[in-house]
Amino acid sequence: MRKLLCTACLFLISFSICFSQAKKPILMVVPSDAWCKEHGYMTEYDNQGTKVSVPDYKKAFQSDPQLLLVISKINGMMAERGFPAKNMESAIKSLELEESEDAILISKASSSQIAESPIDKLKKTAKADIIIQLTWTLNQNGPKNSISFILQGLDTYTDKQIAEAGGTGASSFSADVPTLLGEAVISYMDAFNSTLQAHYDDMFANGREIVVRIKKFDAWPYDLETEFERKDLASAIEEWMRLHTQNHRFNLSDVTENMMLFEQVRIPVVDDAGVALDARGFVKNLQQFLSDKPYKITSKLVMRGLGQATIILGEK
Structure with a gap:
């Protein structure tokens, strides 16, 4: 009887762990529109005759050596807390392949091409449940530097903001930007992730x-x-x-x-x-x-x- 109870308990624990892991949202961390605009990483596309400005993520990654380090830092912090994050650079490469395939697809009747915004394509390619927009600013106060940041969790289906965190970290004489950002974000990360998980739990339930x-x-x-x-x-x-x-x-x-x-x-x-x-x-x-x-x-x-x-x- 005791052996049976132990087996049952182990099964319930294993099931609980697997279910909990299955419910973790898939995330992707991206630089915010505001950050891309401030640093000149924007491009235009034609939306049925209207010019629309959107972030040029590929240009940002190729031009700003700190961006990949910053995104990797946040990805690592999310992973440590059990939240898998899609690699944005890999998603961009997959998007480029899809765009080359879409370029040769045309309608039989009207010869029109597929119409879809670059942002929608990136979301679809990444297959992330939640996009985390990251904005940061390097503050210089004499020989010391600090980082101010904003994290915004956005549901990829509705574009509704579901979580937010922001603040300014401690000043440092020598720390680099990714380190400063990590130190600034860490005290907010658990509460931020709890809000993301609550949203995802609600999605599973409702x-x-x-x-x-x-x-x-x-x-x-x-x-x-x-x-x-x-x-x-x-x-x-x-x-x-x-x-x-x-x-x-x-x-x-x-x-x-x-x-x-x-x-x-x-x-x-x-x-x-x-x-x-x-x-x-x-x-x-x-x-x-x-x-x-x-x-x-x-x-x-x-x-x-x-x-x-x-x-x-x-x-x-």
Whole structure:
């Protein structure tokens, strides 16, 4: 009996450890937009005719020898506390490979290329749950130096700030920037990580938050008020959302005969098979539902970033 109890206890401890490790969020530390702008590491891209300025991370890594050391320092501090961090330099290299592949992909109908912002591409390539934006400033007071810093934890799906820490470290005559930064950050790190973990625990319990839009092409002869088997299409979609969201949590913010807007949609972090589920996978399931009987609706799925998905009814 005693042996059985010991075995059971060991099993529960092992399960608890594995479950705890499985719930750790994946992070990536990046220099903030403000830091990149201050140091001249920005670039522009064309967003449907509008010029948008975004950080040029590759240029920053190639031009600033301290950046890699600073990012590595924070990555190491996160790893020591059990939070795996993606290496940003490696993510940039993977992004360059993906961009070279995307450059040769064009639409069959219109010969248009894939439209996606550089930041969205980086988030998708890194597959991080949380982006940690880091801003730091070197303060010089005579022969002494100190570091002021801000850490911001951002959910990659919603871009909402979920954790923040900031302060100024002690002055030093000889310490380098990474060392000064580490000394400044260390007293805030545990509280910062606890806030990140609380957010991730909430995601596992209540689902990852996304936004889902339903629209229609002008040429499609039906709309969301069209009835299928005595139920209008909008009601059928709302019922599907209720059945498939985590704890039935979502907010139908707006609905007309031509569009629906679902906000604060909570989707499971993993599906029934234990496989990680993202916004695209979740909305693909809705798209499949609409393509089956009795609807048989052809539709197009468009992603904006990691957490916003739009289904456009009537055509591909």
